[in-house]
Amino acid sequence: MKALFIGNTPEDNKNIVRMMGNHFPKVQLVLCSEPEGLMEFMTNDGPFSFVVVSIDNKNITVVDLYHSIIDTLGVRPFVFIGTMNSVKAQLTNDMVHNQQTNALVELPLILDEFKKAVNLAIDWVKKEEFEESILEFSRDDLHPMRLRNFYLFESVPYDVYIELTATKFGKVISKDKFYSHQIIQNYSRKNIKYLFLRKDEHLKFLDTSIKNLLKIYEAKLSDRKKYLMLHLKSAFFMHQFIRAASVSDEVNKLAHYFIESVSNLVRSYENVSELLDSISESGNITFAEQSVATAYVCERILLNMGWTADMTRGKLILAALLQDVSLGNDDLIKIRSINDPNLKMFSEEEQEDFKNHPQKAAHLSTYFNGFSDVDFILMEQHEHPTGDGFPKGLNSSGLTTISCIFILASNFVSRMALTQKSPTQHKDILTSMKRVYNTGNFKDPLKALEKAFKQRV
DSSP: OEEEEEOOSHHHHHHHHHHHHHHOTTOEEEEOSOGGGHHHHHHHHOOOSEEEEETTOTTOOHHHHHHHHHHHHOSOOEEEEEOHHHHHHHOOHHHHHOTTTEEEEESSOOHHHHHHHHHHHHHHHHHTSOOOOEEEOOGGGEEEEEGGGGGGOSOOSSOEEEEOSSSEEEEEEOTTOOOOHHHHHHHHHTTOOEEEEEHHHHHHHHHHHHHHHHHHHHHOOSOGGGHHHHHHHHHHHHHHHHHHSOOOHHHHHHHHHHHHHHHHHHHTSSSSHHHHHHHOSSSOOOHHHHHHHHHHHHHHHHHHHTOOOHHHHHHHHHHHHHTTTTOOOGGGGGOOOTTOGGGGGSOHHHHHHHHHHHHHHHHHHTTSTTOOSHHHHHHTTTOOTBSOOSSSOOBGGGSOHHHHHHHHHHHHHHHHHHSOOOTTHHHHHHHHHHHHHOSGGGHHHHHHHHHHHTTTO
C-alpha cells in the first residue's frame, strides 16, 4: 500500500518516515519533495491509498493541495500532521472534522495518536477494497472498453465489469483501486476482449481524464521518458471522447498540446527506433499506439526533410490522431486496402466501416481549430503509388508530398503491427517498402524515412 507524503523539514520527515516504517511496515510512504510537481507525481508514482501532509510546510497552501489531490485521485483519507498554529492557519473545519476519512495529529508526535490516525486511514481503505460482486445490467447501460487499453492505467475512477451472461456482469476492478496488469494478462489468455464501464460513468471518466491531461501538459513533465505514456493516454482519451460525444473545446486544446509535445520529444531522440520499440510490447497494436507511432514517424520524416513549418507538423500529427478514429476493431490497423483478402475475415459492418473511415476521419478533422487541409490528407491515407488504393485510386504522380509522408508513416506502422518484433524488424519493413514507394512524390519522404532508422538498421 502506498501513501503520498507531502513533507516539511528533513528532520520532521525523518521522524514521520521512521514511525511509519516501524509500526506500519506494509505502508510505503512516498515523499513528494517538490509540491509544484505534484500533478506529475500523482500521475506517475501512484496509485496512493491515503495521504500524509505536514501542514507546517510554509511552501504549500493545504486547502488548495487538498482539493487538487481529491480532484485527481478521488476521495482519499488524509492524515494532517502539524502544530496547533498551522491547524488554525491551514485547515478548514470540514477538513478537520471529516472523521470518515481525515485525521489530525498534533506535534510533537505522540505514538498512540499517530497510530490511531494511520489506522483510521487504513481501515477506510480496507473497507473500500475490491469485493467481487455480480450485478444485473442492460447491455445498453454499459460501455465496452478494449481490454488492452487497461494497460494504460493502474487504477480507474469507476467500477469495471466483465460480461458473464447477457444481463449479468461481475465487478473485476473497483473504482480508484490499484489493479495488477497480471489481471489483464489473465483475461487476455481467456480470449476476453472487452471490459465494461457504466455509460454515464464512462463519460465522466473521459471528461475528468481530459481535464487532468491538460493540467499535466501545462505543468510540464521533467522526465522525457514519461511523455510516451502521456501521449498514449492523450490519444486514447481523445479517441474515446470523440466516439462517445464529439470534438469539444478541451479535446481541441489537448490536440494542440499533444502536437507540440510530440514534436519536442521526437527532436530529443537521434532516431525514432527507441521510441517505437517502447510503444508496444507485441504486434497487437491498439489505436492509441498506432496514432502515437504514426505521429512520431511523421515528425521524424519532417525533420529529416528539413520541413519546419508548424502548420505542416500540425496537419500530419492531427491526421495521425484521427486516421482510424471511427473504427472499432484494432485489428483493422493491419488492413491497408479494400482488396486485402483478410478484410473478409471481419464482419460485414466492420468491412463497411473500413471502406468509409477515411471520409469520416476527414469530416471530423474540420472540427479542430487552427488547421486546414487535414481532411484531404485523411481522405488519401489509403491511396497507393500504383493507383490501387481507395477511395479515388490516385497514383504517385497524383498525390501531394504531404500526403505521401502520411501514407508512408501510416503504412510503416501498419507493417509493424503485421510483423514480429525483432532487431531487424524496421530494416525488413523498409526494404519491403522501398520496392513499392521509391517513385514520384514518395521518393524524398522515403529517403527521410530511411534516414530516421539508419543508426539502428
